[in-house]
Amino acid sequence: MTDRTTAIKNTLTNVEAFAARHPRALTGAVVTLLTSFAVTAFGIAPLAPDARDLPQRVVEESVATADLDSQLAALAEHDIGLSRNELTRSSDTADSLLKRLGAFDPAAALFLRNDPTARRLLQGRAGKMVQVTADAGGTVKSLVARFPAESAEQQGSHFSRLTITRQGDKFSAKLEAAPLQAQVRLASGTIRSSLFAATDESRIPDTVASQMAEMFSGDIDFHRELQKGDRFSIVFESLTADGEPINWDGAGRLVAGEFVNNGKTYSSVLFRDQVTGKSNYYSFDGKSKKRAFLASPMEFSRVTSGFSMRFHPILQTWRQHLGTDYGAPTGTPVRVVGDGTVEFAGWQNGFGNVVHVRHSGDRTTVYAHLSRIDVKKGQRIEQGTRVGAVGATGWATGPHLHFEFRVKGAHQDPRVIARASEALTLPNYARGQFQQMVASVKTQLSVAQTMNDGATSAD
Known part of the structure; x- marks a missing residue:
């Protein structure tokens, strides 16, 4: 055994004896001992070599890349298509429409003016949905227009699709009928200023908004009783053309709705009687929303003078106003409020x-004060039939409708009569199917209301 080994064994024996006599001092002793060993180890460790003294070798490698010129040429051959959507206007020309679409193509404008099929784009009613695809320079590659079907048999179920394509320097145009697709949508809103301002904000089609006003017209006087903070939720079918939502007349159908007016909740659902084939709006308890008389001869307008005393604008005297005046633009449709002759x-x-x-x-x-009359004496007409249009004929200071309701020759407040008129009831044989439908739409309306609550809290 070497002297160094003997010395280590003696040191360990002394440490054990020290630990037995002085356990509290053990930690300090161990730390001191380890420190001394660390210093010793550092002292005997060999120095690291200098990197400059190591052998060095230079490695060269070639990396193959594709021809940059060919890549740029291929990119230049690729056309970047830019797409944009617009609605046609009554004042549009071929040039102005293309300019608004961001396309600058005299050849395309010439084709739109001269081709018999392409000319249909700017003929007839405005509001056609137009989508154009052009390259970065504004040259038209294709143009697609969608608008209501021209055939009476296809209106409401199909739409017209006008497609214009370009092949080199030549254009071709094709007009065809395509089926509309129905899509169930939920919507909700809060009244801040007016009903139609709220429906616009909620992106509800105008036709559906009008149906909602009609649905609750027997419960709510939208001319007088609508209040800020009133809420509504609806389920409706939105029609789409090639996946694009449309806002044409008759382009949507209201399925169910709930309206909270002045703290009171009104509900309604559209139900089709399988026996008679007729559809009608009913409250959730099965009572028809349709009454013998509508609350208003117009879908929606502003009451300018009610059934009360007023200062006559022409006779310049105070006298009883024996009807209701509705302010509306000339030409606004006027409908009969009930079945009659x-x-x-x-x-x-x-x-x-x-x-x-x-x-x-x-x-x-x-x-x-009608601007036109659309019925004849002796004609039998049903509730909702158009009888004429708003005008300013006779003693009128401006375009409006004067509406009267007479019972045995005596003038009555038309709104009181409408609310008191008899209502239809749901047939007993249809109640089972009706309750199933109500359960379904209640769930949908609850989801729609949650959407509105979230939007309101975000505001």
Whole structure:
């Protein structure tokens, strides 16, 4: 055994004896001992070699790359298509429409002006949905226009698709009918200023908004009772053309709705009777929303003078106003509020162009100051039939409709009569199917209301 080994063994023996006599001092001793060993180890470790003294070798390697010129040439041959959507306007020309679409293509404009099929784009009613694809320089590659079907049999189920394509310097145009697709959508909103401002904000089509006003017209006087903070939720079918939502007349159908007016909730669902084939709106308890008389002869307008005393604008005297005046632009459709027979249709003194309709129960309604008359004396008409359009004929200071409701010759407030009129009821044989539908739409309306609550809290 070497002297160094003997010394280590003696040191360990002394440490054990020290630990037995002084356990509290053990930690300090161990730390000191380890430190001394560390110093010793550092002292005997060999120095690291200098990198400059190591052998060095230079490695060269070639990396193959594709021809950069060919890559740039291939990129130049690739056309970048730019797509943009617009609606046609009544004042549009081929050049102005293409310019608004961001395309600058005299050849395409010439084709739109001269080709018999392509000319359909700017003919007829405005509001056609147009989508153009052009290259970065504004040259038209293709143009697709979608608009209501021209055939009466296909309206509401199909749309017209006009496709214009370019092959080199030549254009071709094709017009075809394609089926519309129905898509169930949920929407909700809060009244801040007006009903239609709220529906616009919620992106609800105008036709569906009008149906909602009609659905609840027997419960809510939208001219007088609508309040800020009122809420609504609806389920409706939105029609799409090639996946694009449309906002044409009759392009959507309201399925169910819930409206909270002044803290009171009104609900309604569209139900089709499988036996009669007729559809009608019912409250969730099965009572029809359709009454013998509508609350208003117009889908939606502003009441300018109610059934009360007023200062006559022409006679300049205070007198009882025996009807209701609705302010609306000239040409706004006017509808009959209930089933009946046209008793008079023509010119009548201060009323100007006027229509009188006789209803059951010795009741008569009057529609005055019309710009046009669309019915004839003796004609049998159903509730909602158009009788004429708003005008300013006779003694009128501006375009409006004067509407009267008479019972046995005595003038009555038309809104009171409408609300008190009899309502239809759901047949007993349809109640089972009806309750199943109500359960389904209640869930959908709850989801729609949650969407509205989230949007309101975000505001």
